[in-house]
Amino acid sequence: MVAPPAIDARKYVYRVHASCDALPADLFRAAFQRHDDGPHPRAVDRFDAAPIWQAGRVRHV
Numbered sequence: 001m002v003a004p005p006a007i008d009a010r011k012y013v014y015r016v017h018a019s020c021d022a023l024p025a026d027l028f029r030a031a032f033q034r035h036d037d038g039p040h041p042r043a044v045d046r047f048d049a050a051p052i053w054q055a056g057r058v059r060h061v
Contacts, residue, residue, distance in 0.1 A: 001053040002031035004043040012043065020054075027052055 003013045014031040028050050035043045 002027050002050055003052075004028065004032050004035055004050045006035070006043045024052055 001013050001015050003011055006012055012035055014034050016027050016030045016034075018027055018030070031050070032043055
């Protein structure tokens, strides 16, 4: 799960299905595009500001 920060300061979390060896940037890109296609305010495109959850643990990129 990836939580790209939105400009409205709300938390939006997206489930991204990927292999265990997926790069954090790829996970972020998938969540960012999904957010951008939705009705929500624009997300911040700083990938280092988005926490990523993987298999029950939090990994910050």
